[in-house]
Amino acid sequence: MQEAALALYGERGYEETTVAEIAERAGLTKRTFFRYFTDKREVLFWGSELLEQQMVAAIETAPAPPAGSALALIGAALDAAAAAFEEVREFAAPRYRIIASSRELRERELIKAASLATAMAGALRAREIGDTAAALAAHTGVSVMHVAFEHWVGDPDQTPFQQIARDALAQLREMAAAG
Amino acid sequence: MQEAALALYGERGYEETTVAEIAERAGLTKRTFFRYFTDKREVLFWGSELLEQQMVAAIETAPAPPAGSALALIGAALDAAAAAFEEVREFAAPRYRIIASSRELRERELIKAASLATAMAGALRAREIGDTAAALAAHTGVSVMHVAFEHWVGDPDQTPFQQIARDALAQLREMAAAG
DNA sequence: ACGAGTGATGTCACCTGGTGCCATTACACT
DNA sequence: AGTGTAATGGCACCAGGTGACATCACTCGT
Numbered sequence A, B: 001m002q003e004a005a006l007a008l009y010g011e012r013g014y015e016e017t018t019v020a021e022i023a024e025r026a027g028l029t030k031r032t033f034f035r036y037f038t039d040k041r042e043v044l045f046w047g048s049e050l051l052e053q054q055m056v057a058a059i060e061t062a063p064a065p066p067a068g069s070a071l072a073l074i075g076a077a078l079d080a081a082a083a084a085f086e087e088v089r090e091f092a093a094p095r096y097r098i099i100a101s102s103r104e105l106r107e108r109e110l111i112k113a114a115s116l117a118t119a120m121a122g123a124l125r126a127r128e129i130g131d132t133a134a135a136l137a138a139h140t141g142v143s144v145m146h147v148a149f150e151h152w153v154g155d156p157d158q159t160p161f162q163q164i165a166r167d168a169l170a171q172l173r174e175m176a177a178a179g
Numbered sequence C: 001a002c003g004a005g006t007g008a009t010g011t012c013a014c015c016t017g018g019t020g021c022c023a024t025t026a027c028a029c030t
Numbered sequence D: 001a002g003t004g005t006a007a008t009g010g011c012a013c014c015a016g017g018t019g020a021c022a023t024c025a026c027t028c029g030t
Helices: A002-012 A019-025 A030-036 A048-061 A070-087 A089-100 A103-125 A131-153 A161-177 B002-012 B019-025 B030-036 B048-061 B070-087 B089-100 B103-125 B131-153 B161-177
Strands: none
Touching: A002 A019, A002 A089, A019 A030, A048 A070, A048 A103, A070 A089, A070 A103, A070 A131, A070 A161, A070 B161, A089 A103, A089 A131, A103 A131, A103 B103, A131 A161, A131 B131, A131 B161, A161 B070, A161 B131, A161 B161, B002 B019, B002 B089, B019 B030, B048 B070, B048 B103, B070 B089, B070 B103, B070 B131, B070 B161, B089 B103, B089 B131, B103 B131, B131 B161
């Protein structure tokens, strides 16, 4: 079903594709589609809970950083994301293009990102980071991930995600330290 | 029409309110509603372009900061946001509760925030900030704004938004400087 | 004062996403 | 064979959203 959706969204565009068509392509029915996915959008976001879990786990298990250094933990989470992204590199670009092409899909992606930030903030609090700092660090981590992701999918040199993300995080630290 | 929508969303909940009901309350028709607003959601986000313009303008007109200090410009944008928020303080909380209560509405809010980040990044680039730094700083500014906003609407002491936002931004700088 | 143009609104038909309800099928277990 | 259960299909229905056309009011030039 996911394959059918990805193919059709790619061929004819997201809005022009109907749920009935996806289901038919998969040999099933509209009604069945909605038993698996709550939404026409959700079919593109299947792995997102897994990514969230991995990044949270990375924060939970990272070696204890110097006190107050929330961003070191964020770095660990970004490394986990890097590992996950590299495994699906070939699907990342087409999926990204589809999502970028539709407002509805971008909205859904953003709420997934917000959910990720909330989950990471919780993990940070569990590691003795204060509420505000945890929220800020988590949102910052998500921002870095997005900026890095956009570089990564468009990069002809295929630079590893981990490197791009680390550079971006370092650049943010520099910027915060300056002025 | 906006008043009718806000009232009905507040009384019966967003999902339980129908566009036809809103229109009827305003003495108009469903069809007319959709001539003013592209969406059932959009009716709650009317001032958002204005806020975006004000924050962008603040970045454009802020005094030149020390080289590379993108976050100083973000601070100016947050001050502009503070002025705008204080003017609508009384509507902020109920509107916030409605948005928080519905996934659809949170999605819409997030994409408005993303649009704001994109616009601010453009303004930063126009002030000689590099691409990556501009994107990071803009996203960071939006994150700070959100974190500060949540404190602000729930704060019984009615601390000014400007102060909360400045504190949050300072805390972020500390965090980035540490570890 | 009259008719033409223009903008806002209403009416209607229609499509699609999404859901509740019940029937059907297939399969496992006894 | 019989019974329970999970997956699917079928159908009716609601609401968001859109296109096409009709109305109505109001302005303006003559």
